[in-house]
Amino acid sequence: MTASPTWCAPSARTxxxxxxxxxxxxxxxxEAGADHxxxxxxxxxxxxxxxxxHFRVSPTEIADLIDSALDY
Structure with missing residues (x-):
């Protein structure tokens, strides 16, 4: 059996x-394209x-959005 990462430890399951x-x-x-x-x-x-x-936007997504907006 492998050890769980610290954040998965039972004491951390808050x-x-x-x-x-x-x-x-x-x-x-x-980000992988799954439907909401x-x-x-x-x-x-x-x-x-x-x-x-629960959704967060990555800096890469923001940069891509800005680039696509500037292409118009």
Whole structure:
């Protein structure tokens, strides 16, 4: 059996730790092109607004958005 990372230790499984993991998961799925409704279902949310709180925008995405806006 392998050792769990510190942040996965039972003593670290707090609501804040779970929220951090859910945010990371939702963000990576969105960046990979997953549909928001799919992410909502995976996270078990009834409202897309709750799911949207877990999305974060990476600096690369911001730079790409600015570049595409400047191309017009």
């Amino acid at each position: 609501p804040a730790c779970r929220a951090f993991a859910r945010t990371g998961c939702a963000t990576r799925l969105r 409704a799919q992410i909502q279902a995976l996270l078990g949310h009834t409202s897309i607004e709750t799911t949207a709180r």
